[in-house]
Amino acid sequence: MASKTILLxxxxxxxxxxxxxxPTDQFPTLLPKILDNLPENVDPRTLxxxxxxxxxxxxxxxxxxxxxxxxxxxxxxxxxxxxYKEQPQINGNSAAPSATALQPHNSSNRLNGLPIxxxxxxxxxxxxxxxxxxxxxxxxxxxxxxPLDDRLDKKDGKIPRSLDQKMCRHGPKGMCDYCxxxxxxxxxxxxxxxxxxxxFHSYLRKINSATNKPELKSSYMPPLGxxxxxxxxxxxxxxxQWPDGICTKCQPSAITLQPQPFRMVDHVEFASxxxxxxFLNFWRIGGAQRxxxxxxxxxxxxxVPLGIKAVVEAIYEPPQIDEIxxxxxxxxxxxxxxxxxxxxxxLQKVGVIFTDLIDAGASDGSVLCKRHIDSYYLSxxxxxxxxxxxxxxxxxxxxxxxxxxGSNFVTCVVSGDEDGGIAISSFQVSNSAVEMVRANIxxxxxxxTVMLVQSSExxxxxxxxxxxxxxxxxxxxxxxxxxxxxxxxxxxxxEYLYVTLTHGFPKESAGIFNASDFSIENxxxxxxxxxxxxxxxxxGISGDKVEGDKxxxxxxxxxxxxxxxxxxxLNKEEESLLCHVARTHxxxxxxxxxxxxxxxxxxxxxxESGERPPKRPSPAxxxxxxxxxxxxSDQLAKRFKGASLR
Numbered sequence: 001m002a003s004k005t006i007l008l009x010x011x012x013x014x015x016x017x018x019x020x021x022x023p024t025d026q027f028p029t030l031l032p033k034i035l036d037n038l039p040e041n042v043d044p045r046t047l048x049x050x051x052x053x054x055x056x057x058x059x060x061x062x063x064x065x066x067x068x069x070x071x072x073x074x075x076x077x078x079x080x081x082x083x084y085k086e087q088p089q090i091n092g093n094s095a096a097p098s099a100t101a102l103q104p105h106n107s108s109n110r111l112n113g114l115p116i117x118x119x120x121x122x123x124x125x126x127x128x129x130x131x132x133x134x135x136x137x138x139x140x141x142x143x144x145x146x147p148l149d150d151r152l153d154k155k156d157g158k159i160p161r162s163l164d165q166k167m168c169r170h171g172p173k174g175m176c177d178y179c180x181x182x183x184x185x186x187x188x189x190x191x192x193x194x195x196x197x198x199x200f201h202s203y204l205r206k207i208n209s210a211t212n213k214p215e216l217k218s219s220y221m222p223p224l225g226x227x228x229x230x231x232x233x234x235x236x237x238x239x240x241q242w243p244d245g246i247c248t249k250c251q252p253s254a255i256t257l258q259p260q261p262f263r264m265v266d267h268v269e270f271a272s273x274x275x276x277x278x279f280l281n282f283w284r285i286g287g288a289q290r291x292x293x294x295x296x297x298x299x300x301x302x303x304v305p306l307g308i309k310a311v312v313e314a315i316y317e318p319p320q321i322d323e324i325x326x327x328x329x330x331x332x333x334x335x336x337x338x339x340x341x342x343x344x345x346x347l348q349k350v351g352v353i354f355t356d357l358i359d360a361g362a363s364d365g366s367v368l369c370k371r372h373i374d375s376y377y378l379s380x381x382x383x384x385x386x387x388x389x390x391x392x393x394x395x396x397x398x399x400x401x402x403x404x405x406g407s408n409f410v411t412c413v414v415s416g417d418e419d420g421g422i423a424i425s426s427f428q429v430s431n432s433a434v435e436m437v438r439a440n441i442x443x444x445x446x447x448x449t450v451m452l453v454q455s456s457e458x459x460x461x462x463x464x465x466x467x468x469x470x471x472x473x474x475x476x477x478x479x480x481x482x483x484x485x486x487x488x489x490x491x492x493x494x495e496y497l498y499v500t501l502t503h504g505f506p507k508e509s510a511g512i513f514n515a516s517d518f519s520i521e522n523x524x525x526x527x528x529x530x531x532x533x534x535x536x537x538x539x540g541i542s543g544d545k546v547e548g549d550k551x552x553x554x555x556x557x558x559x560x561x562x563x564x565x566x567x568x569x570l571n572k573e574e575e576s577l578l579c580h581v582a583r584t585h586x587x588x589x590x591x592x593x594x595x596x597x598x599x600x601x602x603x604x605x606x607x608e609s610g611e612r613p614p615k616r617p618s619p620a621x622x623x624x625x626x627x628x629x630x631x632x633s634d635q636l637a638k639r640f641k642g643a644s645l646r
Contacts, residue, residue: 008074011053012082014039023070027061030069034061034082046085053081139222140398148298148308149397152201157184157306184305197499200406201306203262204399224400227432229255229439231468242468252439254471257488257496260430264395264406267301267309268351268426268503271511276424278520279315280414283355286526288322291329294351295342295558298408310350310410313511314342314558319522327354334566341565344579345512345558351410352389357422366420371413378413378427379448380494386411386429387437387497406431410501426501433497440467450491512583515553518560530563536606552590556582569605570598 009018017037021030027049035044049064050056074080145153158181167178182189184202189195198206204223211223231242235250242250270276282290292315301307316338319330342348360366371377378386390407397405410428417423436442445452456469472488474496486492518538519530538554555561561582564570570578574596581590593599 006069006074006076008069009077009079010034010037010082011079012038012084021069023068023074025069027064027067027069031061038082038084039086041086042084043087044084048083050081050083056081058083139400139403143396143398143403145397146298148300149201152300152306152308155306157202157205158182159184159186159189159305189305195304197260197266198262199266199301199304199307200262200264201308202304205306208399222399222401224397224405226400226402226405227435228252229435229441229470246468251468252470254473255432255436255441255488256485257432257472257474257492259496260432260499263428263499263501264308264408265298265310265410265428265501266304266307268312268410268412268501269309270312270503270505271296271513272509273505274509274516275312275315275511276414278516279317279353280355280357280422282317282322282520282523282526283357286322287359288324288525289327289355289357290317290322291320291327291352291354292317293349294353294410294412295338295347296350297347298350308408310408312350313345313347314513314516315353316558316562317520317522322525324358334562337565338562341558341561341579344576345561345583349393350408351412352386353412353414356413356415358416360416360420362420367416367422369416369418369420371415371425372418376449376494377425377500378411378494378498379444380451381444381448382411382413383429383433383451383494383497384437384442384444386427387434390429391434391438407434412503424503426503427498428501429498430496436497441469441472445491447491449494451494451497452491453489512585513556513558514585515556516558518557518563520559521562530559532606532609535560535563536609539603539606541603541606552581552587552594553585555590556585558582564602567602567605569602570596574598 005020005022007018007020009016019030019033031044031047034047035042045062047061048058049061050058160181161179163172164178168174168176170176183205185198185206190198208223211221229252231246231252232250233241235241235247237247237249239245239247279290279292282288294310294312295314295316296310296312299309299311301309318332318335321328321330339349356370358368358370360368386409389411390409393407393409394404395406395408396403399405407428410426413425413427414422415425433442441454442451443454453472454467454469456467457463472492473485474488474492475483475485476493478484519528519534521530523529538557538560540554555578561579564578565575574593575598577589577593577596580586581593
């Protein structure tokens with residue numbers, strides 16, 4: 001028998017309203033109905049219910065998951081009191097996710113038919129801003145960093161030292177200046193270990209110790225701030241917006257370029273050497289260059305104090321036109337689909353890799369060395385390319401006044417070394433380079449070693465109304481060993497715009513995709529394509545024969561997962577299970593996947609369109625072949641004899 005509905009009254013600072021509810025309903029089901037009667041700027045995470053207007057028992061609605069209304073003895077006509085906080089504002093717009101975005105109205109926000117309450121976590125992405133110069137109030141409260149950044153924030157990062165036998169004059173439990181732990185940004189330690197750049201978290205500790213001093217009891221200030229070289233659109237002076245008006249408050253200051261002392265990522269680790277070998281096969285076969293995007297995850301790098309490394313698990317090759325001296329990227333229509341497959345596998349886009357190889361002509365596999373100390377390591381065109389990609393992949397951090405700082409996106413170049421071998425180099429462009437590309441201040445040059453500064457004048461000599469070019473300078477050591485400042489116009493060395501990273505491979509290959517022999521996407525130029533018969537062969541399907549255990553073991557292939565996602569046969573739950581099996585190699589869950597309707601449909605499609613096994617020869621054929629009388633043309637004539645031409 002259905003339970004009788006009751007009426008509950010609610011009161012907030014905005015007024016009163018009534019709701020008709022079922023006593024067996026759980027409190028989470030009230031959230032969308034309550035939010036419909038409250039202002040749009042309500043933060044659902046802070047919504048509380050109380051039985052009294054003051055000094056009552058207040059409970060967060062998010063803490064009442066699984067609690068039925070009848071369980072707290074609410075009766076028909078009872079009143080509950082609502083309290084909440086409003087979302088912080090940025091230039092008149094909400095900084096946190098909107099209330100409607102958090103309401104569990106649609107099926108994607110439900111689990112087993114019940115709404116999923118919003119939690120204290122916000123998406124791992126910088127906060128949306130209507131103005132690039134807008135600051136976030138209390139970013140440490142609203143920005144969710146990656147779990148790795150949270151773990152590194154909790155570490156002190158100090159470098160332990162043992163007793164100095166010559167200088168220490170105390171016991172084993174004492175400490176002095178010669179044995180006390182060093183800070184992670186200690187110049188002496190970095191010089192001894194030949195570490196060229198500070199890690200991001202070491203740099204953060206260094207500037208935070210100078211910005212915020214607890215002993216002064218001053219208010220906290222976010223220590224990080226991104227450079228901004230454009231005319232500020234929110235100038236408070238009241239004049240017309242640029243180019244119709246400009247003042248000293250909104251125009252950018254002069255830029256003085258210096259090598260960036262830190263790097264956001266310290267090391268790039270390829271999970272398996274086969275990743276690079278497979279990627280290079282395109283150049284070996286076709287002789288043209290190739291571009292691929294790196295998918296993986298970030299981990300702590302213990303070789304550098306508070307360091308971070310990007311672990312590459314897969315390389316996806318987008319649509320492109322490849323030539324001997326470069327590549328042209330075409331529109332990547334399924335980029336979001338590939339990113340979704342990576343997300344289901346616990347991965348994300350961590351960087352880009354491209355080749356720059358020319359065969360030396362010695363017939364021994366050697367290549368020409370184009371990048372060295374007397375030429376360049378990263379060209380001006382490649383710097384602008386990397387800067388645009390880093391701008392599309394910002395790093396969320398609670399230590400910045402804008403909620404973001406730099407990027408963890410890396411760039412890898414495969415080129416020839418001084419010994420004629422194939423080597424990998426890893427880079428990141430500086431935060432200043434990213435902002436200068438955003439502001440359209442610089443452009444690549446025909447000379448790869450220098451970057452051009454854009455002119456502030458149009459071709460007809462008039463002042464440009466499309467971009468504002470501030471003064472740009474850089475410092476260098478002259479022939480007398482003195483540091484001098486030079487004007488960067490019309491060009492300056494490209495070395496000021498990037499930092500170098502280390503790279504390597506693990507001692508034991510432990511990549512999650514250990515069955516990567518499926519055809520690579522977008523390689524039709526060298527005669528390699530992805531077809532259903534390749535999938536059937538990969539999953540152990542031959543005619544009516546299906547090897548289920550082989551199919552379970554062979555799904556650990558990122559390219560296969562992307563192809564199956566594009567087929568659209570599996571639903572979201574089945575695809576999530578498929579990616580989980582590919583990541584964990586769990587046979588128990590693999591056989592659970594084999595029993596899903598979507599997998600059965602996939603097998604049926606592959607059995608119909610897959611490659612059929614060859615017809616079994618007759619005993620007479622075996623006898624003729626053994627005696628040397630077998631003629632393939634005779635067999636073809638016999639098969640054609642029964643065919644009809646009508």
